[in-house]
Amino acid sequence: MGTVIFFYFAGVIVLTASLVVALRNPIYSALSLLVMFFHVAGLYVTLHAEFLAAIQIIVYAGAILVLYLFVVMLLNVKRDEQFNKQGTVAMFLGLVLLTEAVLLGMSQGFSVATPTTGVSGEAGASVGNTESIGEILYSTYLFPFEIASLILLVAMVGAIILTKKGIMEPKA
Structure with a gap:
């Protein structure tokens, strides 16, 4: 039963992700993205x-x-623009990826792995999902977490500088 539910979610995710790219109306594309999320x-x-x-x-x-x-x-996009008409190349690459996925699935027997928890044994029963994520994030992955926060800080400062550039220039 779990495999059927997984393939339902995976199928809808793949379908709506392809609709995000394929639909011409950006609002319908955003709605497809919402369904995918x-x-x-x-x-x-x-x-x-x-x-x-x-x-x-x-x-x-x-x-x-x-x-x-x-x-x-x-x-306010109102016109339809054609993007180099690369449909045949996209269809070929999609067919190649689908073939690879089917061959990989046949070699693995279409088995879906069972989820494992980060905390094992008796301690895993007393600790919830959020606590185990926080414990792993602030112990094992502390350095990558801090690097990601610094990158986001630099991006925010850069965005502020770029938007304020016109205001900060001296007037002649």
């Missing part, structure tokens, strides 16, 4: 990662998708 959250729930599912909905479906919609509304 919710199905990724559903996939996290089936893996018993409820915290990641909640973060997926809050951050991606809530914040990132709203940002995309603001950009689409600000750009």
